Amino acid sequence: MLKLLAARIVGLAPLLLIVSFLTFLMLHLVPGDIRDIILGVDATPEQYEELGEKLGLDDPFVVQYGRWLFKAVQGDLGTSAYNSQTVVDAVLDTLPVTLSLTFGGMLVGIVIGVPAGVYAGLHRGGLVDRVAVLGATVGQALPNFWVAILLVIPFALWWQVLPATGFTPPTESVTEWLRSIALASVALGTSASAALARQTRGAVIDVLGTDYIRTARAKGLSERTVTFRHALKNAAVPIVTTIGFQVNGLLGGALIVEQVFGLNGFGSLAIDSVRTQNIPIMQGVVMMGTLVIVGVNIAVDVAYGYVNPKMRPA
Amino acid sequence: MPVATLHAARKGLAPPPVRPLLLLLGLWLAACSNDRDELAGPGLPVVATEQTVRFGTPNPMVTFDPHLADTGPQFSSYLTLVYDGLTHLNLASPFEPHPALATSWTWPDDNTVDLTLRQGVRFIDGERFDAHVAKANIDRLMELEGPRINTVASMYAAEVLDEYTLRLHLHYPDPTLLYNLGLSPGLMVSPAAFDNPDLDLNPVGTGPWLYDHSRSTLGEVLHFVPNPDHWNPAFRDAPAVDVHELLNDRARLNAMISGQIDLAIVGPTEAQPARDLGLGVTKRPNRWFGFTILDRAGELVPEMGDPRVRQALGFAVDRQAIADSVYFGYARPTSQPMASWNLGHDPALESFFSYDPARARALLDEAGIDTFTFTVPVTAGSIPQYEAVQAYLRRVGIDMRIKVIETGSIAAIARSRDYPVNTIGYPNFDPDSRHPAIWSVTAGFNPFGYEDPRLERLAAEAIRSLDEDLRARNYEEYFNVVVKEVLTLVYLQIDDLVIYDADKLTGVRVGRYIDPILREIRIRPGGPAFAGVTGVRRPPDPAQTDSPEPRP
Numbered sequence: 001m002l003k004l005l006a007a008r009i010v011g012l013a014p015l016l017l018i019v020s021f022l023t024f025l026m027l028h029l030v031p032g033d034i035r036d037i038i039l040g041v042d043a044t045p046e047q048y049e050e051l052g053e054k055l056g057l058d059d060p061f062v063v064q065y066g067r068w069l070f071k072a073v074q075g076d077l078g079t080s081a082y083n084s085q086t087v088v089d090a091v092l093d094t095l096p097v098t099l100s101l102t103f104g105g106m107l108v109g110i111v112i113g114v115p116a117g118v119y120a121g122l123h124r125g126g127l128v129d130r131v132a133v134l135g136a137t138v139g140q141a142l143p144n145f146w147v148a149i150l151l152v153i154p155f156a157l158w159w160q161v162l163p164a165t166g167f168t169p170p171t172e173s174v175t176e177w178l179r180s181i182a183l184a185s186v187a188l189g190t191s192a193s194a195a196l197a198r199q200t201r202g203a204v205i206d207v208l209g210t211d212y213i214r215t216a217r218a219k220g221l222s223e224r225t226v227t228f229r230h231a232l233k234n235a236a237v238p239i240v241t242t243i244g245f246q247v248n249g250l251l252g253g254a255l256i257v258e259q260v261f262g263l264n265g266f267g268s269l270a271i272d273s274v275r276t277q278n279i280p281i282m283q284g285v286v287m288m289g290t291l292v293i294v295g296v297n298i299a300v301d302v303a304y305g306y307v308n309p310k311m312r313p314a
Numbered sequence: 315m316p317v318a319t320l321h322a323a324r325k326g327l328a329p330p331p332v333r334p335l336l337l338l339l340g341l342w343l344a345a346c347s348n349d350r351d352e353l354a355g356p357g358l359p360v361v362a363t364e365q366t367v368r369f370g371t372p373n374p375m376v377t378f379d380p381h382l383a384d385t386g387p388q389f390s391s392y393l394t395l396v397y398d399g400l401t402h403l404n405l406a407s408p409f410e411p412h413p414a415l416a417t418s419w420t421w422p423d424d425n426t427v428d429l430t431l432r433q434g435v436r437f438i439d440g441e442r443f444d445a446h447v448a449k450a451n452i453d454r455l456m457e458l459e460g461p462r463i464n465t466v467a468s469m470y471a472a473e474v475l476d477e478y479t480l481r482l483h484l485h486y487p488d489p490t491l492l493y494n495l496g497l498s499p500g501l502m503v504s505p506a507a508f509d510n511p512d513l514d515l516n517p518v519g520t521g522p523w524l525y526d527h528s529r530s531t532l533g534e535v536l537h538f539v540p541n542p543d544h545w546n547p548a549f550r551d552a553p554a555v556d557v558h559e560l561l562n563d564r565a566r567l568n569a570m571i572s573g574q575i576d577l578a579i580v581g582p583t584e585a586q587p588a589r590d591l592g593l594g595v596t597k598r599p600n601r602w603f604g605f606t607i608l609d610r611a612g613e614l615v616p617e618m619g620d621p622r623v624r625q626a627l628g629f630a631v632d633r634q635a636i637a638d639s640v641y642f643g644y645a646r647p648t649s650q651p652m653a654s655w656n657l658g659h660d661p662a663l664e665s666f667f668s669y670d671p672a673r674a675r676a677l678l679d680e681a682g683i684d685t686f687t688f689t690v691p692v693t694a695g696s697i698p699q700y701e702a703v704q705a706y707l708r709r710v711g712i713d714m715r716i717k718v719i720e721t722g723s724i725a726a727i728a729r730s731r732d733y734p735v736n737t738i739g740y741p742n743f744d745p746d747s748r749h750p751a752i753w754s755v756t757a758g759f760n761p762f763g764y765e766d767p768r769l770e771r772l773a774a775e776a777i778r779s780l781d782e783d784l785r786a787r788n789y790e791e792y793f794n795v796v797v798k799e800v801l802t803l804v805y806l807q808i809d810d811l812v813i814y815d816a817d818k819l820t821g822v823r824v825g826r827y828i829d830p831i832l833r834e835i836r837i838r839p840g841g842p843a844f845a846g847v848t849g850v851r852r853p854p855d856p857a858q859t860d861s862p863e864p865r866p
Contacts (some may be wrong), residue, residue, distance in 0.1 A: 262565035
């Protein structure tokens with residue numbers, strides 16, 4: 001397992017390099033100019049040119065990227081283009097919000113999706129199975145932000161039992177933290193639960209049709225033992241894979257849902273930094289996002305080894 | 315081998331990775347904590363929600379260093395809370411400076427102004443305010459050359475006459491200097507903080523509020539508590555202010571409805587439901603909607619070089635219909651850039667362009683044009699209104715094509731020669747700053763370098779004159795040229811809108827820079843804590859009555 005982790009970490013460096021280069025390139029292709037935002041609409045052409053020189057905007061792209069990379073490899077991701085807020089601070093301020101939403105969305109997805117998929121798989125063709133399949137199809141088709149808007153109206157605006165906007169850190173109040181992420185988590189978890197339900201159902205049906213399940217039943221094992229000891233354990237590998245995919249999807253979905261709930265997460269930071277051409281912050285967001293996604297993928301690999309010993313590296 | 319691992323191995327199970335998970339959980343909780351003792355302020359009190367004005371804005375705090383700050387929302391939502399200026403502006407009235415840290419001023423000659431400074435004022439770090447401090451601030455302002463330096467470009471030196479008298483030396487007479495010293499350039503910073511590396515995040519001023527750095531999170535919410543030692547006693551019972559950054563318009567409306575904030579900047583789409591729900595709506599016509607013609611000589615689109623064609627663009631469009639249908643009534647038809655409260659406004663120009671498609675067609679015929687095509691760069695948020703204009707123009711034979719552009723690129727595009735017009739909704743600043751930005755031969759937004767000697771002369775005379783009558787006359791003539799020869803085609807004056815809880819707040823007005831004037835807002839005595847839009851509500855304030863800042 002340690003070898004696996006070491007290999008992944010070594011592989012991370014070139015990945016980050018490629019991602020950082022592509023991000024830098026794409027940000028330079030975005031129309032607009034940071035000078036318009038810093039100087040306002042009344043800037044004179046002279047001010048415009050002077051600021052360009054000061055910020056090094058006239059340097060070739062490769063020089064600008066090299067300057068950023070030189071500092072980045074020394075652990076200095078720089079500061080915001082507008083003030084002295086460090087990129088690390090900006091990212092760490094927002095990361096808990098997005099991670100909370102991702103965690104909440106995943107929790108909702110697993111709590112609803114896995115049991116629904118298992119039950120549907122075990123009772124294939126029944127009423128519950130048909131309802132689960134229909135629900136999963138609809139759930140996957142609904143955009144997260146639309147579900148979010150639908151949830152806000154009754155729970156936050158009509159009945160006012162949950163907040164419409166804002167985030168409370170768990171260190172301040174766990175109850176308020178749960179309240180602050182509840183609606184967004186359900187909005188995010190809807191599609192995740194649908195995907196998990198479909199995948200779980202399929203995996204359970206596949207496993208139940210295998211020879212070793214037939215053998216287990218022939219040996220006289222109880223249906224409960226067959227299901228929980230043999231079927232579900234072996235169905236877990238594709239489910240874990242789906243969970244890994246869903247975490248990455250939830251991270252992306254959270255970026256949109258944050259806007260609906262006015263949450264200052266990764267998405268808001270990313271949108272704001274693109275809108276204001278704040279390249280250091282945007283680079284930081286992408287780098288941290290890459291690390292989180294790679295971390296999730298490593299966790300999925302570790303989980304493979306846990307649920308299926310044959311998949312552990314030699 | 316640990317027992318748990320042995321046990322798991324017998325069952326063919328590896329132990330769950332508990333420790334890494336716990337480590338991750340610990341790191342996450344640490345990241346969630348808002349513990350910044352190393353940056354904490356002077357132990358500021360936490361003020362109850364009932365005594366706090368909670369403001370929702372889409373405009374982020376960029377910098378607390380006023381000498382490097384722009385005006386606009388940056389000034390009115392953040393800087394005016396923590397800093398005082400040499401002068402004070404009542405942002406809802408014309409361009410008249412009021413006493414602030416300068417209590418009076420005299421003009422020994424047209425190129426010199428003497429400011430008498432307020433005594434007994436201290437910065438929050440204990441430093442005393444006097445003429446040496448004011449001079450140091452002016453020197454720093456000129457050295458840093460921030461975004462607003464061009465608004466005080468007339469000034470070349472500050473001189474200390476005595477402990478509380480500062481003399482400003484000017485290159486030329488500047489009628490707007492004292493006005494501009496009430497904006498970002500005139501805000502006073504403690505000289506002991508000039509070299510603070512975090513001055514842009516941790517302000518050190520004399521303002522009516524103290525910024526609670528330790529409880530604030532940039533991009534989320536910034537907390538301000540009243541400064542108990544402020545020199546103006548009228549501010550000592552001021553409410554605390556929380557500024558919530560909420561980018562999404564609908565999220566701000568939702569936060570208002572659910573009682574999480576007390577006032578918010580919104581667009582017309584949100585203002586209408588807010589009014590229906592009983593929230594107060596206050597407004598101010600702050601910007602215009604239309605085109606500024608860049609290609610005035612017809613280099614890119616030859617037809618644009620003919621003033622009759624540009625006038626046809628004005629007569630072809632039903633302004634009232636667009637105001638009603640796209641802006642829900644939060645806009646007024648007009649033909650001139652300057653609002654009624656601004657210098658250069660001429661009542662006779664207000665309805666210069668009526669809705670008269672037959673006349674538009676006749677003007678095109680007179681110019682010998684059957685039809686022509688031009689393209690306008692439009693940001694996503696402005697598509698509905700320009701699509702409405704497009705439909706009206708099509709009826710008289712003009713094919714206006716819309717090119718959707720990124721919001722952040724609109725200014726850069728307006729500086730280029732790629733399009734014959736730009737669609738920037740310029741704010742209604744004083745004409746002294748509009749001329750060099752838009753219509754002057756050297757203006758950044760005049761990329762074709764079009765020169766009108768009449769405008770240059772009128773503006774040059776007005777900008778450097780202390781004679782208000784001459785300034786008014788010149789700018790009236792100036793904008794008669796702009797409107798009648800269609801250098802800028804204005805269809806509507808657009809309202810900036812703020813919705814607010816009229817049960818809780820009083821004194822809510824929209825200022826000149828989009829935002830409400832936070833310094834003037836007070837909490838109604840005995841007003842109920844707001845808990846969302848339920849129950850019986852008081853009727854909203856008329857809200858546009860003049861209520862200048864309390865005087866010391």
